[in-house]
Amino acid sequence: MLFLVGASLFSSVLGGVIAYSYFFNDVYNLPCFGEIEYKNGLKPGIVIREAKKVVVEQDVKINEIINNTQTSIVGIFKKVKISSNKESLDNQKFSLKEFYYVKDRVGQGLVVTSDGWIMTTFNPYKNKTFNEDKFLQNYVVATKDQIYTIDKVLVDKFGPFVFLHIDTRDLPVKSFADNDEILVGEEVIAVNYELSAWITYISYYGPNKELIKFSDENNLEIKLSNSPNKEFFGAFVFDLSGKVVAFIDSEGNIIPIDNIKNVVNSLLKYQKIKRPSLGIYYIDLQDLIRYDSNVKKGAIIYNEGKRAIVKDSVAQKAGLQKGDIIVSINNIYIDKFNDLSSVIQDYLAGDKITITYLRGGKENNVDIILDELK
Numbered sequence: 001m002l003f004l005v006g007a008s009l010f011s012s013v014l015g016g017v018i019a020y021s022y023f024f025n026d027v028y029n030l031p032c033f034g035e036i037e038y039k040n041g042l043k044p045g046i047v048i049r050e051a052k053k054v055v056v057e058q059d060v061k062i063n064e065i066i067n068n069t070q071t072s073i074v075g076i077f078k079k080v081k082i083s084s085n086k087e088s089l090d091n092q093k094f095s096l097k098e099f100y101y102v103k104d105r106v107g108q109g110l111v112v113t114s115d116g117w118i119m120t121t122f123n124p125y126k127n128k129t130f131n132e133d134k135f136l137q138n139y140v141v142a143t144k145d146q147i148y149t150i151d152k153v154l155v156d157k158f159g160p161f162v163f164l165h166i167d168t169r170d171l172p173v174k175s176f177a178d179n180d181e182i183l184v185g186e187e188v189i190a191v192n193y194e195l196s197a198w199i200t201y202i203s204y205y206g207p208n209k210e211l212i213k214f215s216d217e218n219n220l221e222i223k224l225s226n227s228p229n230k231e232f233f234g235a236f237v238f239d240l241s242g243k244v245v246a247f248i249d250s251e252g253n254i255i256p257i258d259n260i261k262n263v264v265n266s267l268l269k270y271q272k273i274k275r276p277s278l279g280i281y282y283i284d285l286q287d288l289i290r291y292d293s294n295v296k297k298g299a300i301i302y303n304e305g306k307r308a309i310v311k312d313s314v315a316q317k318a319g320l321q322k323g324d325i326i327v328s329i330n331n332i333y334i335d336k337f338n339d340l341s342s343v344i345q346d347y348l349a350g351d352k353i354t355i356t357y358l359r360g361g362k363e364n365n366v367d368i369i370l371d372e373l374k
Contacts (some may be wrong), residue, residue: 030035062189065242068196071172073236075100075142075193076107076122076164078189100142107163108143108193108234110247112264114173115131116166118262121234122154123162130155141166147348155228156273158373159218160249165266176257176264177243179342182222188245190228192235200246203258207339211287215278215315216373217370218259219341222246228254262345274349275373279313280320281306286336294314297333298358299340318355325358349373 048357077100089164107122118141125131132153142162143150152165182205189200204223213219228248237246239252244257281303285296301308301315301324308322309315326334329343332352347353349372356365 029060038349044249051373061200061240064198065238065240066188066191066195068242069191069238072111072142072174073191074109074111074118074121075102075105075110077105077140077142077147079138079140085349098243100140100147102194102286105142105145105193106139107250110236110244111171111173112163113268114169114171116168116171117264118164118166119247120162120164121160121247121266123250124251126250132281149240152269154273158275159259159263160255161260161263163273174238175243176261177241177245179258181239181241182245182256188224188237188239189234190235190237190248192232194231196231198228198232198235201262206336207284207342210252212281212283213339213341215280215282215341215344216275217341219339220256220258222254222255228252246315255283258342259345262348266348269348274352276344276347276349276370277313277342277373278309278368279315281308281328282340284334284339285325297335298327299334300325314368318366319370320355320357323359326355327358327363328356329353331356337358344370 004351007239012210069092080098080100082098091196098192106124107120109122111117111119112119123130124135124139129250132155135153139150140243141150147164148168150164151167154163154165156162182202184201184205185204188200188202190200201224203224203225204221204222207213207219208221210219222245223239230252233249233252235243235248237248239245246254247260248254259348262276263273265284282299283302285298285300301320301322303322309320326340328334333340334340344353347370349370353368354365354367356363358364
């Protein structure tokens with residue numbers, strides 16, 4: 001069921017066009033946003049005609065969240081050729097080819113650092129070698145009122161993420177929600193660059209249902225009560241406090257924000273992407289039931305018919321063995337609230353951790369410096 005909050009997207013005579021010239025900034029004040037579209041299959045019969053007249057407290061909050069995201073969500077556009085004539089419009093030489101049309105965006109991104117780093121899943125070279133030079137030459141980033149050239153691009157080799165950098169400061173950054181703030185049944189809002197909004201609910205949040213998991217992969221998953229339309233592919237999902245809880249990749253997959261935190265932290269610390277690596281396969285004991293077992297929590301190192309510990313990994317060098325039960329990491333207990341992989345992904349390559357494990361009923365500790373995932 002769709003319900004719409006109608007608003008005029010542009011009051012300028014140029015309609016839905018973002019204007020920008022490298023030679024004259026701030027000449028035009030064309031608002032890029034304004035039309036807010038609410039989509040929700042869970043609240044039939046509710047139609048909100050005008051955002052200013054909404055009086056229901058929750059809907060007011062939703063409207064605030066949507067409007068507040070416009071400074072943190074950016075559009076990605078193919079670069080257009082700009083005239084060198086600074087007076088072209090004043091001389092009645094208007095050319096549509098020199099403008100960026102909002103709905104012609106090829107991707108969208110989220111500001112993740114105030115000094116210009118932007119996260120996106122837009123990748124024009126998917127299934128091919130990423131051409132950084134070509135990308136820098138052919139694409140630009142648009143905030144709500146300005147166009148920026150991209151001066152750096154980093155590709156995550158183990159995920160769908162691409163990080164773009166623009167030369168600016170003091171960009172507004174949205175907070176990431178912590179694990180304990182993301183609740184099943186919670187109402188959330190997906191928002192895209194055009195400020196269309198899709199309202200839905202979290203139906204599942206936790207480790208995936210695979211029995212055997214790998215410590216060096218993100219095993220957390222999040223499910224929403226229904227699937228997004230294509231216009232929300234690449235969009236970002238916020239809770240009612242305005243924090244980012246997930247994002248939707250270019251194929252419509254919902255990815256929890258926890259799966260990206262260590263990549264962003266690595267970017268801040270190293271100016272590059274360095275994912276952590278422990279190198280073990282394991283089973284969460286809370287996924288198993290046995291009436292005579294005294295150990296019901298933790299992760300047992302195990303892999304069916306295959307190597308349970310990666311050769312030459314830091315886990316192997318530390319002496320961990322198949323059958324060891326990892327009880328905690330840095331005094332964080334491995335249980336239904338803290339999956340082993342999720343705990344590992346909270347750290348960076350090069351961080352030192354203390355693993356407490358059981359072997360033959362005896363508790364042991366070992367210090368490990370996490371490797372970089374290769």
